Structure formats: structure tokens, C-alpha cells
Amino acid sequence: MTAAVPLLPPADWRDFLALTKPRVMTLVVFTGLCGMLAAPAVDGRGIDPVIGFTAILCIALAAGAAGALNQWYEADIDALMRRTAKRPLPDGRMDRQSALHFGVGLGAFSVILMGLAVNLVSAAILATSILFYVLVYTVWLKRRTPQNIVIGGAAGAFPPLIGWAAATGSVALLPLLLFLLVFLWTPPHFWALALFVKTDYANAGVPMLPVVAGERVTRRQIGLYTIPMAIVAVAPWPLGLTGWFYGAVSIAMTAAFAWMAVVVATRRQQPDDAMKPEKLLFKFSILYLFGMFGALVVDRWVLA
Numbered sequence: 052m053t054a055a056v057p058l059l060p061p062a063d064w065r066d067f068l069a070l071t072k073p074r075v076m077t078l079v080v081f082t083g084l085c086g087m088l089a090a091p092a093v094d095g096r097g098i099d100p101v102i103g104f105t106a107i108l109c110i111a112l113a114a115g116a117a118g119a120l121n122q123w124y125e126a127d128i129d130a131l132m133r134r135t136a137k138r139p140l141p142d143g144r145m146d147r148q149s150a151l152h153f154g155v156g157l158g159a160f161s162v163i164l165m166g167l168a169v170n171l172v173s174a175a176i177l178a179t180s181i182l183f184y185v186l187v188y189t190v191w192l193k194r195r196t197p198q199n200i201v202i203g204g205a206a207g208a209f210p211p212l213i214g215w216a217a218a219t220g221s222v223a224l225l226p227l228l229l230f231l232l233v234f235l236w237t238p239p240h241f242w243a244l245a246l247f248v249k250t251d252y253a254n255a256g257v258p259m260l261p262v263v264a265g266e267r268v269t270r271r272q273i274g275l276y277t278i279p280m281a282i283v284a285v286a287p288w289p290l291g292l293t294g295w296f297y298g299a300v301s302i303a304m305t306a307a308f309a310w311m312a313v314v315v316a317t318r319r320q321q322p323d324d325a326m327k328p329e330k331l332l333f334k335f336s337i338l339y340l341f342g343m344f345g346a347l348v349v350d351r352w353v354l355a
């Protein structure tokens with residue numbers, strides 16, 4: 052006898068859009084675009100606008116595919132967390148197979164299009180970032196170790212390299228520093244959030260750092276990761292890879308980030324805080340990357 056499969060109404064386009072995690076994607080795409088725009092002209096010629104647009108589209112589709120495959124794999128734990136329970140799969144608005152087909156199809160399409168229309172280096176890094184997020188982070192590490200986001204977080208750091216490689220066909224020191232910036236930014240970004248959604252992760256049995264090691268250790272780790280992040284953030288300017296504008300913006304924004312991280316690192320949670328410092332740091336972390344990558348492009352295009 053076969054088990055009865057519940058019949059679901061067909062998912063609509065909004066459900067497919069939700070699978071792509073569109074809000075996170077905006078920052079992923081922005082860092083990719085800025086990586087592309089920060090790249091130098093090759094043989095006196097910048098990237099063709101149509102090819103540039105195609106490359107950004109491929110980054111967006113790949114990030115969407117990665118988000119869909121993440122939700123396909125995690126429907127069980129998403130159902131246990133308040134923040135994620137209303138997603139299309141745990142909420143029963145879509146079946147898992149549709150999410151899998153959508154993710155695999157979109158991911159394959161984005162990599163093939165990047166390879167055919169842009170170049171093989173950017174396509175290879177794009178494929179690596181999808182596989183890293185889905186296999187290394189989601190399948191392998193997320194449920195096993197509180198270091199999941201430190202290692203798995205590399206997935207979200209690839210887009211500046213992809214954008215640069217799309218424009219030049221190669222990688223260089225500046226995009227490698229941008230990769231490192233996002234890589235080192237991820238732990239403070241995520242652990243600040245994890246501090247205030249800790250019970251969600253505990254309920255779902257996901258071993259995030261505040262659940263496993265406690266709040267004090269998490270606060271200290273946020274402070275510790277901010278130190279190398281700050282050095283890498285400002286480094287492109289003294290290394291002569293950017294102009295004064297990036298230097299000024301990176302110093303100001305990184306100082307603000309570091310100050311908030313120190314407050315989070317040194318303070319115990321106050322139950323009556325109107326705006327918890329960790330919430331502020333999480334929100335600012337997003338503004339921070341937008342500001343830093345935006346400054347890079349202004350530096351290169353407006354003030355050069």
C-alpha cells in the first residue's frame with residue numbers, strides 16, 4: 052500500500068519568488084555589481100553593458116536557486132521556527148519536488164548562461180558559490196557545528212569575485228579583499244541576529260553559537276571577528292587599490308560598526324532595552340555592506 056500524498060493547490064509565482072530569498076539577494080547582487088564596476092578596463096575596454104547585465108542576472112538567478120535548494124532541504128527545520136514557518140514549503144503552499152526542480156533548473160541555467168555569454172572563470176566561481184551554500188553550508192555544516200556560518204558563509208562572499216571575473220576574466224587582489232571582507236563580516240552579521248532569535252534555533256535543534264556556547268561566548272566572538280574585518284575593510288586604501296573617498300567612507304563606517312560590535316561584545320542583554328544593541332548591529336551590518344561597496348564604485352567612477 053502506498054502512503055497517501057496530500058494534494059496541494061498549485062503554488063503561484065509569489066511562492067516561487069519567496070523561495071529565492073529576494074531580500075537577501077538584493078545585497079548579494081549589489082556586491083556582485085560593485086565588484087564588476089570596480090574592475091579595471093581590459094585592453095582599454097570596459098565590460099559590454101549587455102554582457103554586464105547578463106552577468107548580474109546570472110548572479111541573481113544563482114542566488115535564487117541556492118535559496119530555493121536551501122529551502123527544499125530545510126523544510127523540516129523551517130517548520131519549527133517562527134521566523135521561517137510561513138515559507139512556501141513548511142506552510143504547505145508548495146510541494147518539495149517543485150522546489151527541487153525549480154532550484155536545480157534555475158541554478159543550472161544561471162551557470163550555463165554565465166559560461167556561454169560571459170566567461171568560464173565567472174561561471175566556475177558562480178557554480179562554486181551555489182554548491183558551497185547548498186552542500187557545504189546547508190547539507191553538511193548547518194546541523195552539525197556552530198562554526199557552520201563561519202565556513203559556509205564563504206558562499207555569500209563570492210559575488211564580488213564573480214562580478215570582477217565577469218568583467219576581466221580573472222581575479223586580483225582587490226576582489227580577493229572584498230571576498231575576505233564579506234567572509235569576515237558574516238559572523239558578526241549573523242551572530243548578532245542569532246542572539247535575538249536564539250529560541251527559534253534551539254526549538255529546531257540547530258546548533259547555532261548562542262544555543263551551543265551561550266550568549267557570552269557569542270558576544271565575544273562577534274567582537275573578535277570584527278577586528279580582522281575592520282583591517283580588511285580599510286586595507287584597500289593604504290594598499291593603493293582605491294582612492295581617498297573609499298578610504299574615508301570605510302574608516303567612518305567601519306568605526307561605527309566596530310563601536311556597535313564593542314557594545315554588543317561587552318554588554319549583557321537588558322530585558323527592557325527598547326532597541327537591543329545586537330538588533331542595531333544586525334541592521335547596521337546590512338547598511339554597512341551597501342555603504343562600503345557603494346563607496347568603492349563612487350570612488351572608481353565619480354571621483355577617479
Ligand code: HEM
Pocket residue numbers: 074075076078079082134188199200201203204205206207208233237240241244337340
Ligand atoms: C552563512 C551566512 C549567512 C547567514 C547564516 C545569514 C543569515 C541571515 C538571516 C537568518 C537573516 C534574517 C532573514 C529573515 O528575517 O528571514 C538575514 C538577513 C539578511 N542577510 Fe544574511 N546571512 C548570511 C550571509 C549573508 C550575506 C553574505 C549577505 C549579503 C551579502 C546577507 C544579506 C542579508 C540581508 C540583506 C538581510 C536582510 C533581509 C531582510 O531585510 O529581510 N546575509 N541573514
Ligand SMILES: CC(C)=CCC/C(C)=C/CC/C(C)=C/COP(=O)(O)OP(=O)(O)O
Pocket residue numbers: 072075079110113114117118121125135177180181184193206207209210
Ligand atoms: C551567488 C550565490 C549563489 C550566492 C548564494 C549565497 C547566498 C544566497 C548567501 C546568503 C547566505 C544566507 C541567506 C544565509 C541564510 O542562512 P540560512 O539559510 O541558515 O537562513 P534561514 O534560516 O533564513 O534559512
